[in-house]
Amino acid sequence: MSAPIATRPQFAGQRIKRLEDPRFLTGHGQYVADIQLSGTVHVAFVRSNYAHAHIKGINAEEARKDPRCFAVLTGAELAQAKVFLPGAQNAPLPALAIDEVCYVGQPICAVVATDRYAAEDLAETIEVNYDPLPAVVDTLAATQPNAPKANLAFPTPGNVFFHMEHATDGIDDLFADPQVVVVRQTFRTQRQTGMPMETRGIVASWEPGTASLTVYAATQMPHGLRDTLAAALHLSQSKVRVISPDVGGGFGMKAPVYPEDVVVSFLAQQLGRPVKWISDRREGILADTHARDGLHIAEAAFSKDGLFLGLRDHMISPAGAYPLGLSGAVAETVLATLVLPGPYKVQQYAWQIDGVLTNTTPTGTYRGVWGPAATWVQEGMIERAARQLGIDRVEIRLKNMVRKEEFPYHSVAGVVYDPGSYQESLQLAMEKIGYAGFEEERRQAAAQGRTLGLGIACFIEPTAMGVMGDEPLTVPNDVASIRIEPSGQVIAQVGISSHGQGHETTVAQLIADQLGVDVQNVTVLHGDTAAVPYGGGTGGSRSITIGGGAAILAAQELRQKVLQIAGHLLEAAPEDLEIADSTIQVKGVPGRTVTLAQVAQTAYMLPQKLPQGVEPGLEATKRYTPPPITFSNGCHAAVVEIDRATGAVKVLRYVVVEDCGKMVNPMIVEGQITGGVAQGVGSAFLEQLVYDENGQLMTTTWMDYLMPESTDAPKVDFGHIETPSQNPGGMKGMGESSLIASPTALVSAVEDALGVWVGALPLTPQRVLALAEGRQEDAGA
Amino acid sequence: MVIPVETATITVTVDGRPYTATVEARKTLADFLREECGLTGTHLGCEHGVCGACTVLLNDSAVRSCLTFAIQADGQEVMTVEGLAAPDGTLHPIQQAFWENHALQCAFCTSGFLMTTYAFLKENPNPSEEEIRETLTGNICRCTGYQNIVAAVADAAARLRGEKHTQPVGGV
Ligand code: FES
Ligand code: FES
Numbered sequence: 001m002s003a004p005i006a007t008r009p010q011f012a013g014q015r016i017k018r019l020e021d022p023r024f025l026t027g028h029g030q031y032v033a034d035i036q037l038s039g040t041v042h043v044a045f046v047r048s049n050y051a052h053a054h055i056k057g058i059n060a061e062e063a064r065k066d067p068r069c070f071a072v073l074t075g076a077e078l079a080q081a082k083v084f085l086p087g088a089q090n091a092p093l094p095a096l097a098i099d100e101v102c103y104v105g106q107p108i109c110a111v112v113a114t115d116r117y118a119a120e121d122l123a124e125t126i127e128v129n130y131d132p133l134p135a136v137v138d139t140l141a142a143t144q145p146n147a148p149k150a151n152l153a154f155p156t157p158g159n160v161f162f163h164m165e166h167a168t169d170g171i172d173d174l175f176a177d178p179q180v181v182v183v184r185q186t187f188r189t190q191r192q193t194g195m196p197m198e199t200r201g202i203v204a205s206w207e208p209g210t211a212s213l214t215v216y217a218a219t220q221m222p223h224g225l226r227d228t229l230a231a232a233l234h235l236s237q238s239k240v241r242v243i244s245p246d247v248g249g250g251f252g253m254k255a256p257v258y259p260e261d262v263v264v265s266f267l268a269q270q271l272g273r274p275v276k277w278i279s280d281r282r283e284g285i286l287a288d289t290h291a292r293d294g295l296h297i298a299e300a301a302f303s304k305d306g307l308f309l310g311l312r313d314h315m316i317s318p319a320g321a322y323p324l325g326l327s328g329a330v331a332e333t334v335l336a337t338l339v340l341p342g343p344y345k346v347q348q349y350a351w352q353i354d355g356v357l358t359n360t361t362p363t364g365t366y367r368g369v370w371g372p373a374a375t376w377v378q379e380g381m382i383e384r385a386a387r388q389l390g391i392d393r394v395e396i397r398l399k400n401m402v403r404k405e406e407f408p409y410h411s412v413a414g415v416v417y418d419p420g421s422y423q424e425s426l427q428l429a430m431e432k433i434g435y436a437g438f439e440e441e442r443r444q445a446a447a448q449g450r451t452l453g454l455g456i457a458c459f460i461e462p463t464a465m466g467v468m469g470d471e472p473l474t475v476p477n478d479v480a481s482i483r484i485e486p487s488g489q490v491i492a493q494v495g496i497s498s499h500g501q502g503h504e505t506t507v508a509q510l511i512a513d514q515l516g517v518d519v520q521n522v523t524v525l526h527g528d529t530a531a532v533p534y535g536g537g538t539g540g541s542r543s544i545t546i547g548g549g550a551a552i553l554a555a556q557e558l559r560q561k562v563l564q565i566a567g568h569l570l571e572a573a574p575e576d577l578e579i580a581d582s583t584i585q586v587k588g589v590p591g592r593t594v595t596l597a598q599v600a601q602t603a604y605m606l607p608q609k610l611p612q613g614v615e616p617g618l619e620a621t622k623r624y625t626p627p628p629i630t631f632s633n634g635c636h637a638a639v640v641e642i643d644r645a646t647g648a649v650k651v652l653r654y655v656v657v658e659d660c661g662k663m664v665n666p667m668i669v670e671g672q673i674t675g676g677v678a679q680g681v682g683s684a685f686l687e688q689l690v691y692d693e694n695g696q697l698m699t700t701t702w703m704d705y706l707m708p709e710s711t712d713a714p715k716v717d718f719g720h721i722e723t724p725s726q727n728p729g730g731m732k733g734m735g736e737s738s739l740i741a742s743p744t745a746l747v748s749a750v751e752d753a754l755g756v757w758v759g760a761l762p763l764t765p766q767r768v769l770a771l772a773e774g775r776q777e778d779a780g781a
Numbered sequence: 782m783v784i785p786v787e788t789a790t791i792t793v794t795v796d797g798r799p800y801t802a803t804v805e806a807r808k809t810l811a812d813f814l815r816e817e818c819g820l821t822g823t824h825l826g827c828e829h830g831v832c833g834a835c836t837v838l839l840n841d842s843a844v845r846s847c848l849t850f851a852i853q854a855d856g857q858e859v860m861t862v863e864g865l866a867a868p869d870g871t872l873h874p875i876q877q878a879f880w881e882n883h884a885l886q887c888a889f890c891t892s893g894f895l896m897t898t899y900a901f902l903k904e905n906p907n908p909s910e911e912e913i914r915e916t917l918t919g920n921i922c923r924c925t926g927y928q929n930i931v932a933a934v935a936d937a938a939a940r941l942r943g944e945k946h947t948q949p950v951g952g953v
Contacts, residue, residue, distance in 0.1 A: 017881060018880070021879075022872070024888035025866075025876040025880055025891065026822070026863065026866050027821070027861065027862035027892050028863075030821075034815075036816075036821075117807065117808070195923060196889070196923055197834060197889040197924075198889040246888070248889025249886075280828055281826070281828060500887030500888070667883045668883065671883050671886060671924075671925060673926075674927070675923070676926070677926055678927060679926075701829055702827050702829070707831075707832075707921050707923070709917075709927075710913075710915075710918055710920075713927045716926070716928060
């Protein structure tokens with residue numbers, strides 16, 4: 001990097017309490033629902049009750065006549081105004097349905113009224129006249145030749161809208177070789193959704209004087225939303241400002257731009273007053289992007305002594321009725337192809353992807369995206385091979401893992417693994433979970449009639465994506481703009497956008513170390529396109545590595561300038577200076593000091609005192625572009641107990657060894673992990689979006705969709721290994737690994753306890769009971 | 782058909798201050814607090830009584846303000862998250878414990894957890910971890926995995942019993 005880390009880190013690496021917390025603890029966070037602009041009117045949506053139908057007519061007469069009504073908007077009117085939701089090329093989702101609806105919950109019509117209660121009253125009076133069409137709900141059924149078309153506007157053979165495949169030379173020969181042992185399993189993940197506690201919401205306000213739009217939205221990517229809204233409404237990007245205020249979680253679900261965003265913004269422009277929509281939970285479950293629901297038909301070839309020689313995976317993944325944003329059908333599969341071999345040195349590799357349209361809610365990204373299934377596949381194959389070949393589960397993993405001296409490692413999937421600690425993480429996790437003594441523990445428990453199992457999930461997490469291709473699809477870098485104010489206070493504007501990750505603290509820690517100021521003197525601003533330079537927001541475990549990297553670079557540049565000016569004022573060489581507590585001192589000469597405030601005041605107000613050639617001002621903007629992928633790695637291990645009477649699974653111990661490079665704030669790292677492990681419990685045992693055969697979603701409340709609760713979540717015991725990355729500060733991303741590995745660790749523990757194989761999620765108590773009773777219901781699904 | 786909407790004029794004392802407003806009979810206490818009182822610290826996560834984000838105290842008992850009508854609180858005392866800290870801004874020991882234990886991430890659930898904890902520790906000042914976890918099943922958090930919330934509640938209990946010195950606000 002351009003300059004070495006100049007100070008001994010005082011804040012990075014410390015468990016610093018979060019600077020943003022006081023406002024939240026006192027109820028003074030400002031979420032989008034809390035934004036109250038005067039004159040605001042409220043939107044409710046009329047949504048499709050049918051999974052597939054023609055719309056014959058819409059009767060909104062009663063609503064339009066109601067004095068509380070400000071507007072009713074239909075798809076036809078939007079189309080007339082040439083307003084559309086940009087993005088999906090091959091099957092664009094109209095912002096409001098025009099003559100065909102393709103999933104239950106699809107927005108058809110928007111009604112604007114004095115308040116949310118009135119808007120909902122009026123929505124109920126609007127009659128939509130449907131002509132039902134055949135619907136196809138199950139992904140595999142949709143691919144059958146005579147299956148109904150899920151989306152008549154975009155008919156494709158077998159409803160497959162997206163296909164890719166790849167194979168290394170020689171893979172067929174490998175699988176045909178009688179000397180190799182082949183293990184097979186179909187892995188089916190259930191449909192889920194990110195389910196942040198805060199629903200989606202948007203407040204849009206049109207300023208007629210400047211013909212500009214200001215939007216407050218619960219989004220992970222303010223600039224992405226701004227660009228899309230500008231395109232949708234035919235406005236210049238300079239006339240749209242998006243503010244992402246405090247955001248109550250996202251988990252990938254708040255990354256895309258949704259039809260409601262376009263509709264509400266258009267209505268604000270039309271009505272010339274603020275328009276607000278706050279999703280309720282039921283419509284959120286219907287209309288937020290769903291995720292997972294993929295099928296991996298996998299087989300793996302091993303040598304008799306346990307070498308992982310080859311892997312084949314046919315991925316079949318639903319997009320729902322339309323690809324929306326980065327469709328789950330694409331994101332979960334294409335990205336999986338990069339990491340399916342996992343930490344193992346697989347030599348032959350083949351994959352096929354079929355993305356399928358079905359009459360279900362569009363799918364998108366949910367924390368971990370491709371990772372949970374890819375980890376399940378690679379670990380599932382290893383486990384099956386171990387049992388079949390009679391090799392120890394840990395032994396076979398160690399034997400196949402990339403070793404320390406083999407980094408950087410070029411994987412068969414065409415990506416480069418930067419240095420990590422694959423074997424070391426597994427070994428540490430096994431030590432902490434008590435692998436060596438587990439068989440004895442299991443025997444003792446069995447003697448008391450208790451059934452225990454131990455699960456293992458080694459993982460790699462691809463984080464902080466840099467340049468991945470020639471299409472301008474994502475922002476492969478991020479930015480920090482840092483100013484030192486005349487008071488010596490530091491303000492940083494960053495392109496990443498926190499929605500719970502604690503960037504106001506972690507980015508401040510990084511900057512404080514470079515500038516020799518207290519972390520409390522650094523204010524981090526984010527989430528406002530009018531206040532921060534163009535950035536990629538937060539998602540894909542990118543923020544601390546890329547955004548934090550940019551912050552380090554900008555702070556280093558500023559530090560040089562501070563030292564240069566201070567050196568001039570103190571008549572000393574910059575190399576002879578040090579900064580601490582906002583004071584610059586000649587090393588070893590306590591009396592010769594100047595404060596950061598004095599340097600800053602000189603920089604802004606006394607340019608005549610600056611060294612020659614030094615520009616006035618104390619500000620720096622830097623952008624950091626990381627390598628294509630920075631890989632974190634680690635290992636999860638779980639010991640579970642199965643209640644053979646009820647099918648309940650209790651997690652007795654849970655260990656996470658995480659290597660995410662240099663940790664900026666271990667407290668926040670661990671918080672991310674405990675959160676992801678709880679979500680993994682949801683994925684393994686609880687959560688499932690269920691459609692009936694007509695495409696009605698049956699799980700639209702939290703009574704039906706089971707969220708992990710405090711008694712479900714295990715207590716996590718941590719091990720940390722820090723293999724620094726090449727990025728400034730040595731960081732790697734880590735926001736998703738906990739959910740990438742935890743479902744597999746838990747499933748693996750159940751398999752180990754019962755001596756069965758699992759091919760579908762979630763493992764409900766009924767299914768655990770069936771497996772415990774030897775009913776091998778779903779091996780192979 | 783214009784739906785007839787009944788209204789009533791009510792007075793509710795919130796965090797020690799009376800608020801009088803004419804509200805629709807169907808208006809929830811949560812919406813009353815957020816819209817009529819301007820107290821937006823009470824959050825709505827599900828609006829169907831499962832998540833506990835909207836928890837407030839009604840005459841000292843924890844209730845879900847999304848399932849309570851504002852008119853049910855007429856003439857009663859409500860305490861919200863905004864009423865927890867001392868008037869001079871000093872955090873309540875429960876708030877302090879949540880802060881120091883990193884028991885919040887996106888913080889959307891936090892107000893509900895704080896109010897549930899406040900009511901719980903009044904009833905049970907020395908709870909076991911199991912009792913804490915059992916009580917917290919009425920509140921959902923998607924971010925933290927509960928581990929630090931459970932630790933914070935135990936820590937808060939210790940502070941309220943006077944076993945742990947409460948540190949001043951603002952320290953790192
Ligand atoms: S919002 Fe009241 S319980 Fe969820
Ligand atoms: S901190 Fe985000 S839901 Fe609890």
